[in-house]
Amino acid sequence: MPLLASLVVEPRILSIGHRGASGLTPENTKIAFFKALDLGADAIEFDVQLTRDEVVIVFHDETLDRTTDGAGRVADTDFATVRDLDAGSWFGTAFAKIEVPTLTEVLQALGKRCLINIELKPDERGELLAKHVVTEVARFDLFDSIVFSSFDIDSLSAMRRMVPGVRLGVVFAEGGEDRAMSAARRLEAESVNPEARLVDDQLIAKAHGWGFAVWAWTANDRKEIERLCNIGVDGIFSDYPDRVVAARP
Ligand code: G3P
Numbered sequence: 001m002p003l004l005a006s007l008v009v010e011p012r013i014l015s016i017g018h019r020g021a022s023g024l025t026p027e028n029t030k031i032a033f034f035k036a037l038d039l040g041a042d043a044i045e046f047d048v049q050l051t052r053d054e055v056v057i058v059f060h061d062e063t064l065d066r067t068t069d070g071a072g073r074v075a076d077t078d079f080a081t082v083r084d085l086d087a088g089s090w091f092g093t094a095f096a097k098i099e100v101p102t103l104t105e106v107l108q109a110l111g112k113r114c115l116i117n118i119e120l121k122p123d124e125r126g127e128l129l130a131k132h133v134v135t136e137v138a139r140f141d142l143f144d145s146i147v148f149s150s151f152d153i154d155s156l157s158a159m160r161r162m163v164p165g166v167r168l169g170v171v172f173a174e175g176g177e178d179r180a181m182s183a184a185r186r187l188e189a190e191s192v193n194p195e196a197r198l199v200d201d202q203l204i205a206k207a208h209g210w211g212f213a214v215w216a217w218t219a220n221d222r223k224e225i226e227r228l229c230n231i232g233v234d235g236i237f238s239d240y241p242d243r244v245v246a247a248r249p
């Protein structure tokens, strides 16, 4: 098992800010990440993609429409265009003109202040995205404090090939458990990251039996957070990371 068998024995349940504190601030922006840290998050999760001209940006959707004043596919848009977009007004007027950050900017801002979970959201250029991400993380010497995750097993395999000691998490939703568990074994992942409603005693026993931590996404409801804490998850992604901090034992 690479570096991270450690997460399974993490002394407390990790509070992971999902796209930052995205319940209170515009998701995947620097302000959302700082807010998550203010609220006591141990870790920050964000999504990365490539623009058409191969800049790694921190962004969730395949298209720009929902969270910016732009439109169209990220993969078809040059960074100069993305840079001019307003990624805050959709959330609230107080956040007008907030930029879509690059991976470089976010790594520079967060440094080693917390554990970082970079979720790879590849288009058809998965290998290229992984390569650019590795270059950036190497530049800031942050491999020890980053866990790379993805629904896309090929992207995780590319990361493992490029940096053998890298920390990996396999993300899955309904119907994806068997595939995720076998990929996690093959890739010697550190965690499996299931959709929260799929997590029960059985799933946790199986994952822990293989030595994987269980990080559940995304729980915002206090009762659901308590349920997850009571059955033994190792980390909870929340848009309100303070709720995890308040609920965990
Ligand atoms: O990595 C956990 C979670 O972020 C996966 O779903 O769609 O919010 O990126 P999504």
Ligand code: MG
Binding pocket: 045, 046, 047, 119
């Ligand atoms: Mg994500």
